[in-house]
Amino acid sequence: MNQGEIGLQETVNGEATQPGDRQHGKPTRWRRDFPIDWPEDDYISRRELVKFVVLTSGAFVAGQGWIALKSWMEAPRNAWPVAAVATVEELPVGGAKTFHYPEGSPPRLLVRTGPETFVAYDQQCTHLLCPVIPAVERGQLHCPCHNGWFDLETGRPLAGPPNRPLTRILLQVREGTVYATGVEDAAA
Amino acid sequence: MPVPANLEFFIDATRCIGCQACIQACAECDTHKGHSMIQVDWVDRERSTQTVPVICMHCEWPTCAEVCPSDAIKRTADGVVQTARKPRCIACNNCVLACPFGIPKMHTEMKLMMKCDMCYDRASVGLKPMCASVCPSQALAFGTREEMERLRPNSRPVNDFQFGNQTIRTKVNVMIPRDTPREIVDVTASMYEPASGNELMDGLFSEAFEESEV
Numbered sequence: 182m183n184q185g186e187i188g189l190q191e192t193v194n195g196e197a198t199q200p201g202d203r204q205h206g207k208p209t210r211w212r213r214d215f216p217i218d219w220p221e222d223d224y225i226s227r228r229e230l231v232k233f234v235v236l237t238s239g240a241f242v243a244g245q246g247w248i249a250l251k252s253w254m255e256a257p258r259n260a261w262p263v264a265a266v267a268t269v270e271e272l273p274v275g276g277a278k279t280f281h282y283p284e285g286s287p288p289r290l291l292v293r294t295g296p297e298t299f300v301a302y303d304q305q306c307t308h309l310l311c312p313v314i315p316a317v318e319r320g321q322l323h324c325p326c327h328n329g330w331f332d333l334e335t336g337r338p339l340a341g342p343p344n345r346p347l348t349r350i351l352l353q354v355r356e357g358t359v360y361a362t363g364v365e366d367a368a369a
Numbered sequence: 370m371p372v373p374a375n376l377e378f379f380i381d382a383t384r385c386i387g388c389q390a391c392i393q394a395c396a397e398c399d400t401h402k403g404h405s406m407i408q409v410d411w412v413d414r415e416r417s418t419q420t421v422p423v424i425c426m427h428c429e430w431p432t433c434a435e436v437c438p439s440d441a442i443k444r445t446a447d448g449v450v451q452t453a454r455k456p457r458c459i460a461c462n463n464c465v466l467a468c469p470f471g472i473p474k475m476h477t478e479m480k481l482m483m484k485c486d487m488c489y490d491r492a493s494v495g496l497k498p499m500c501a502s503v504c505p506s507q508a509l510a511f512g513t514r515e516e517m518e519r520l521r522p523n524s525r526p527v528n529d530f531q532f533g534n535q536t537i538r539t540k541v542n543v544m545i546p547r548d549t550p551r552e553i554v555d556v557t558a559s560m561y562e563p564a565s566g567n568e569l570m571d572g573l574f575s576e577a578f579e580e581s582e583v
Contacts, residue, residue: 197428197430197536200430217434217442219443219446222443228457
């Protein structure tokens, strides 16, 4: 070839020159660790890992904040309505009556435990939502489904499968009428 | 999704009219938003208006990736050599210097090497890369080999190139006249300078040229 001009060569053997990271056509060990082909590349750089960890944990933190905000927004802040549920004359001592409070709620159970004392609870057993029935002579409420027992005075579970107290309805007796004035917060 | 195996890129420099539509279209591509990865070079601007579009040739053994010290340049399974991966590229410029075709572009403001990736978002779903879709003379053409055979009976595709001692086979084809014998331009030969009489300077590259003669 005459140097100084642009050299023209007849056809080459057509075999591409293999780079130095190959021995007998196979990649060397270091090249296998850092391959050129994307599908074989499974190395995760520190920067990628840090980005993943920071973004993921950031998303968890933001999610927690969102849940807290959501429950704060949805917390009931309106006062409970006052509703007449029964007259004192209507129920004999030891008598019971179901009612809905507030309107459209699951059934509640009103029990006259003494001449002047009334109690009211959610009628649904806290185990599997069977209706509880009053057992006033024992001072208890009975769930016949799985033989669960609640204390009539406090609503606390005494025996059987239920382990959470019945939700209590706050009552007020005024001028011969029983009024429901609120639902006790289960968490309180 | 990989680029369909039957679709290939064909460059025919003799058809290039230098309109630079490809440069504009390239910048529109979503894989390299706003940055054109294509160059239109003059062959001999003093004497001729002939231009050559230069896109990445997607080598069988990509020299850019071979020299990358940070393992940033990757080739997908369909043989397309991609832009450097952002978390890894250290903007060292090795690829820019090593590529025989002068393809990689260093964006120092982003500390990232970007290169022609055959508009991977388009090619991988079977669409033409932006440049091939706008080229009015189809100097840049993307299609099947049979199609090219039928449309250009006087040309044939060539995809191996000689750079000094390095023979490079590429995924992208260059069209040459059908009846010419395969002549391979030894690019490094043009770097030869005649002896100037300066002993130090003349000796500097002689070894390299002796090697390339082998």
